[in-house]
Structures are given as structure tokens and as C-alpha cells.
Amino acid sequence: MKLIECPRDAMQGLHDFIPTATKTAYLNALLQVGFDTLDFGSFVSPKAIPQLRDTAEVLAGLDLTNTKTKLLAIVANLRGAETAAQHPEISYLGFPLSVSETFQRRNTNQSTPEALADVAAMHALCERNGKTLVVYLSMGFGNPYGDAWSPEIVTDFTRxxxxxxxxxxxLSDTVGTSSAATIAPLFSALIPAYPQIEFGAHLHTTPGTWREKVAAAYEAGCRRFDGALGGFGGCPMAADELTGNMATENLVAFLAEQGVPTGLNMAAFHEAQLxxxxxFAGH
Structure with a gap:
């Protein structure tokens, strides 16, 4: 079981800039919890995501001496990937590839073919630099733009x-449109069809729907889940203001109910919660 904590996703849409020292202290607390991976920042245009303009400074302040947690940085293009790849502390580069052409253009200012070409170049870059590319299939469960969506389209992207x-x-539920009825069939089909790929679930949810979504993915064989403490953040394009990131505490509670060990230091977990x-106060 792999739990990926995503403070980057929780922070990126906030209007008020979180001071670098505050970000760094929070991330250092998260590094003591024992998550598999920490999605800590992004190397993207500061005009696009001003909240994360200090990612390089934050990275310099992280204490990686007593943690098993690996670092993941989000990039939006090859230039950002080249910058991130220069940092030996980073294990994973994450890139949002959308099955929605409209969202791809909004998110990374590219067409889908251009984005796929970037994925190929980023994968090669990661291979040369001892890193691993994580591709987030955004709008993986549907989208609000009217672009075509079907399980077959998601399967074709995966192919x-x-x-x-x-x-x-x-598979990323960018605006909270997923349900158990869409989650379960996709994971059930893809996981056995592509055994060489590790599939993850990046689910956004309202407070009342998280359990059915997690259960659907877990029961279909998914063993990699993204979350954010408190369920903070989420896509600003989501229509429902209650739609946020999957709350990590809910993931942990669900796994405890299943008798699945997480290996987390719960004292450090509760300290990070505090x-x-x-x-995130006032946001």
C-alpha cells in the first residue's frame, strides 16, 4: 500500500501566499509521518501558480536525513522537467496529461498530441537522471467541458x-465527477491488462462521497492513493465548493477498517494535522 501526501495540491490554488518558512516547516513535519511519497511542490510558471513560486527555496529547506519518504514535483512542460531533474533529492516528476483536450490547453497550454510528445521526452529525461515519471490522467472519470469521455478513451491513453x-x-478525478460506478470498472479493467504499470487513484470528493470512491478503487485492486490532510485544496474549476482533495485521515481510517497496515507514525501524523x-487557516 502506498499513500502519497499532496500538500502541493492543497496549497496551489490558495490566494494568499503562504510564507516559505511556513511551507517548509509543514513539509518537514509531513516527512516524519512515513508516507511513501510527498507531492511537495511544482516547477511551473510562477505566473500560472504564484503560490508555488518558492518551490526551489522550500526544497533547500527540507530535512531528508531521517525520512523514508520520497519527493515528487509536478511539472507542466519539458522545461520544468529539466529544472526539476537537476535536483538529486527529487525521485518523481509528475505530469498532468488530460483526456480532455480543453483541459489540457487550460492546464499546460498544449494540445493532447503535444502533451504526449512531452511525456515521451520527460520519460527519457527521467531515465537518464535516475528518476521516475508519474503521469496523472486528469479528467480520468469525466469532465465539465463536453469533451468526449469513455472508459475506452481512458484505456487508449493508457495504452x-x-x-x-x-x-x-x-487516474485523476480532477473536478470530483467520479463515482463508484466509474471508478470500479476502470481499475478492474486496467490493472490486470497492464501489469507493468502501477495504477494510482487521485480522487477529489465531497465529504459525503469519499468512502464509496475509496472502496471502489481499493476493491478493484488499486493500492496507490493520493490524499491531503484535512481534504484541503482541490481543483478551482470544480463546480461544488465542497469538492476537495481526498482527506488523508479518511484514507487512513478506511485502511484501518480493512486491517491494512500503513506503516505511518501516527504521533507524527497527528502533529502534522495540528x-x-x-x-490553511482562513482559506
Whole structure:
């Protein structure tokens, strides 16, 4: 079981800039919890995501001496990937590839073919630099733009990623449109069809729907889940203001009910929870 904590996703849409020292202290607390991976920042245009303009400074302040947690940085293009790849502390580069052409253009200012070409180049870059590319299939469960969506379209994108050699693919519920009825069939079909790929679930949810979504993915064989403490953040394009990231505490509770060990230091977990409140206060 792999739990990926995503403070980057929780922070990126906040209007008020979180001071670098505050970000760094929070991330250092998260590094003590024992998550598999910390999605800590992004190397993207500061005009696009001003909240994360200090990612390089934050990275310099992280204490990686007593943690098993690996670092993941989000990139939006090859230039960002080249910058991130220069940092030996980073294990994973994450790229949002959308099955929605409209969202791809909004998110990375590219067409889908251009984005796929970037994926190929990023994968090669990661291979040369001892890193692993994580592709987030955004709008993986539907989208609000009217673009075509079907399980077959998601499967075709996955086939193309497999052909490029991509080893980690996270199906992403960018605006909270997923349900158990869409989650279960996709994971049930893809996981056995592509055993060389590690599939993850990056689910956004309202407070009342998280359990059915997690259960559907877990029961279909998914063993990699993204979350954010407190369920903070989420896509600003979501129509429902209650739609946020999957709350990590809910993931942990669900796994405990299943008798699945997480290996987390729960004292450190609760300390990070307390720290998260002032970080996100007023947002």
C-alpha cells in the first residue's frame, strides 16, 4: 500500500501566499509521518501558480536525513522537467496529461498530441537522471467541458503511455465527477491488462462521497492513493465548493477498517494535522 501526501495540491490554488518558512516547516513535519511519497511542490510558471513560486527555496529547506519518504514535483512542460531533474533529492516528476483536450490547453497550454510528445521526452529525461515519471490522467472519470469521455478513451491513453514505457499512472478525478460506478470498472479493467504499470487513484470528493470512491478503487485492486490532510485544496474549476482533495485521515481510517497496515507514525501524523490548521487557516 502506498499513500502519497499532496500538500502541493492543497496549497496551489490558495490566494494568499503562504510564507516559505511556513511551507517548509509543514513539509518537514509531513516527512516524519512515513508516507511513501510527498507531492511537495511544482516547477511551473510562477505566473500560472504564484503560490508555488518558492518551490526551489522550500526544497533547500527540507530535512531528508531521517525520512523514508520520497519527493515528487509536478511539472507542466519539458522545461520544468529539466529544472526539476537537476535536483538529486527529487525521485518523481509528475505530469498532468488530460483526456480532455480543453483541459489540457487550460492546464499546460498544449494540445493532447503535444502533451504526449512531452511525456515521451520527460520519460527519457527521467531515465537518464535516475528518476521516475508519474503521469496523472486528469479528467480520468469525466469532465465539465463536453469533451468526449469513455472508459475506452481512458484505456487508449493508457495504452499509449504503456508503449512509451511509463510505469506509474494515476487516474485523476480532477473536478470530483467520479463515482463508484466509474471508478470500479476502470481499475478492474486496467490493472490486470497492464501489469507493468502501477495504477494510482487521485480522487477529489465531497465529504459525503469519499468512502464509496475509496472502496471502489481499493476493491478493484488499486493500492496507490493520493490524499491531503484535512481534504484541503482541490481543483478551482470544480463546480461544488465542497469538492476537495481526498482527506488523508479518511484514507487512513478506511485502511484501518480493512486491517491494512500503513506503516505511518501516527504521533507524527497527528502533529502534522495540528500544523495544517494554521497553514490553511482562513482559506
Amino acid at each position: 499509449q503511455l504503456a508503449a512509451l514505457g511509463v510505469r506509474i499512472v494515476a 500544523l495544517s490548521q494554521p497553514v
